[in-house]
Amino acid sequence: AGRGIAAGARIAVLAEHRAPLLLALLAAQLADACFIPLDPTFPVERLGMILDDCRPQLVLHDYRNGDHAALAGQATAAIEALLEQDSGVAPPGTGDMARAPGALAYILFTSGSTGRPKGVQISRGAFANALASFAVAPGLDSRDVLGAATTVSFDIAMLELFLPLTVGARLVMIDKQVARDGMRLAALLAARGVTVFQGTPSTWKLLCAADARLALRAWCGGEQLPQALCDDLLARFAALWNLYGPTETTIWSAVQRQQRGQAVGAGSAVANTTIFLLDRHGQLAPDGAIGEICIGGDGVMRGYLDRPELSAAAFLPDLLRQHGALAYRTGDLGTWRADGTLAVMGRRDRQLKLDGFRIEPGDIEAALRALDGVADAAVTLHAGGGAPLLVGYVVLAGVDADGQPQALQRLAGQLSGKLPRYMIPGRFMALPALPLTLNGKLDQRALPAPDWPAQQAPSRQPEGALEQVVLQAWQQAFGRQDIGLDDDFFAIGGHSFIATRIHAQLARVLRGKVPLSQIFEASTVARLAAAIVAHEGAAGEAMRLAQATLAVQAMTPEARAALRARAQR
Known part of the structure; x- marks a missing residue:
């Protein structure tokens, strides 16, 4: 003031x-x-x-x-x-957020289906209620150390930055380069004594790939938690909480502490929050049936900034409260389990989640259609190949078959000036026309799975053990054997999660000699191997480790078992 x-x-x-x-x-x-x-x-x-x-x-x-x-x-x-x-x-502290609870605390912009971001308006009262509730469950107090790694474009960062201040806990702000590197992140969490760390399933996969085992409480949310990952996290960390909620209802709206042998669930509503399910007729869905998740209570947003038509479509009367209270229609599908807890079942619309970020395909499609030479576009998330992949389908105008590969390769670069990195498809496919249903809408089921261009036989074989080991890491991460030494990481559909898988594999073999950033900068197998040779003068050791790895691979199973037995004595 x-x-x-x-x-x-x-x-x-x-x-x-x-x-x-x-x-x-x-x-x-x-x-x-x-x-x-x-x-x-x-x-x-x-x-x-x-x-x-x-x-x-x-x-x-x-x-x-x-x-x-x-x-x-x-x-x-x-x-x-x-x-x-x-x-x-x-x-000290965060001020009196209970004062003027109707005033705005923050506006956070999310992906919009029209190609323009929409501003979610969160009141001071909603923010204060969320922080007070989260201090109880999942729980944080003055003895804790919370590691904050989430970008501020994602609303869960507001919890990481403000919750420690409200309870007197210590806050460790984590650099984005460290947050993308599972091994460095695990080392930092251990070195700084972090007791609570929040991340999306994608972030927790990085830590599991780095074989992290830490005495901290894991908070996981932002996208659906796979059961296999849930079980892995329970085996590696002191406790696991699964968190659910859209930006429009202030960070998280339901929480559940996961137990061994328990199915993944969203759990129960946070304080001063109502959750109900609607069937296709707009009536309350009976227990055990699937319905759209609607969330009411103190955490509901004030509406979208200067978008009254979107706000009107997002709200409906809160069926569990009186006096004109409103609830937010999430677009998520869920069901009530026999124990009274909520399970999230997916989406009723086209909205996607990737690395915890909410993505409206229409936002990317609008950016693609605005490019010269693109007549039409569709975007979807392909789950095959071991890692989710954002795929862009385009109808090119004025481009013959010979020119299509070059036109597709240019699209990512053209989008990089318009969209955040997480919204740029990792693979583009050209179609003569987008498939449509009988009523003229996009037929998502008819969109082909990503097909990779047929690779010619590599023009040369790996030169030495190091190139061979790097090539193996790429083949395992991409789930393909037809990768050549000079294939570009991005051109064959590489993205951040595949890079972390390559990094984790090389870190195990080469004992952490490869920075994650080198995979993006030296974007072919040959260039990456050369960068490893040049990195910190570690060429000799990296080569010896690669040779040892290939020697072990060449052994019979019996010989490998005998070698492991000798190493354990």
């Missing part, structure tokens, strides 16, 4: 995942302002869209992101500069 910011003003915050980000969000909260967290990795065009929509009175940025902040055409200030000017000490 001392800097001319009135209560209720909108403050956009554009900063890396470091201390200045947290201080800026906290300052906005203490000033009774509404903050809009922005991910600096987003393309300039998307940041501009969000800033145009939210019209902030001030954009706070760190020194690294001053140029992006200027897009708003509003007042800007560097967080570090403000800290240097202000010698006063900010009061």
Whole structure:
């Protein structure tokens, strides 16, 4: 307020995942302002869209992101500069969020089906209720250390950044490069004594691939938790909580502590929250039947920013409350189990979840159709091949068959200036026309599974043990044997999860000598092997480890068993 910011003003915050980000969000909260967290990795065009929509009175940025902040055409200030000017000490805690509970705490933008992000408005009362509830279940207190690794474009980051402050726990902010590397992440969690870590199933898979076994409580949400992963996490960590809820109902709306031998479930509603299921006729679904999950209570959003038509479609009367209370239609399908807990069964619409991020296919399709040479487009998530893959289907205009491969290869680069990285398909396919149902709608079931171009016989064989071991890691991660030494990682459908599988395999063989970033930078088998040779002068050791690996592979099963027995003596 001392800097001319009135209560209720909108403050956009554009900063890396470091201390200045947290201080800026906290300052906005203490000033009774509404903050809009922005991910600096987003393309300039998307940041501009969000800033145009939210019209902030001030954009706070760190020194690294001053140029992006200027897009708003509003007042800007560097967080570090403000800290240097202000010698006063900010009061502890997060301020009194119970004051003016109807005022906005934050606006978070999610993917929109029209190609334009939509701003979810969360009130101070909703945010305060969520934090108070989460402190009880899953539970956090002053003895805990919470590791925060989630980008602020995902609303669960609000829990990570603010919940420790409300209970006096310690907060460890984790760099995004570390968060993408399972081995480095596991080492940091152990070294910093983290007792609680929250992540999506994709993040927990990274830690399992790194063979992490830590005495921490695992909080998992953002996408459906596979039963096999649930069982693995229970064996590796002190406790596991499965968390469920959309951004529109303030972070999480239902929680369940998973037990060994128990089916994965969403559990029970958090404090001051109602959950009910509607059948296809808009009536309450009976126990055991599948219906659309609707969520009411104190956590329900104020609506979408300046989108009254979307807000009207999202709400319905809360059938479990009176006095005109509203509930949010999630679009998720669920059922009540015999023990009274909720199980989530999937989606009733086209919305997708990838690495915890909510994706509207229409958002990507609109961006594709806006490109020169693309007449029509469809996007879906393909679950085959061991890892989820976002696939873009395009109808190209003015491109003959010979020019299609080059046109498809250009699409990812063209989208990179318009969409966040997690929304860019890992594979594109050209179709003569999109398949339609009899009533003229997209027939998703008729979209072909990704087919990979037939590979010619490799022009050369691996040169030495190191190239051979790297090639094996790629083949295992992609689930294909027809990968050549010079095939580009991205051109053959590589994405972040496949990269982490390659990294985990090479880390086991080469004892952690390969940074995850090298897989993206040296994007062929041959270049990656050469980068390993050059990395920190470790060529000799890496080559010896690769040779030893191939020697063990060449042994008979009996000889390998004898070798393991000798090693265990």
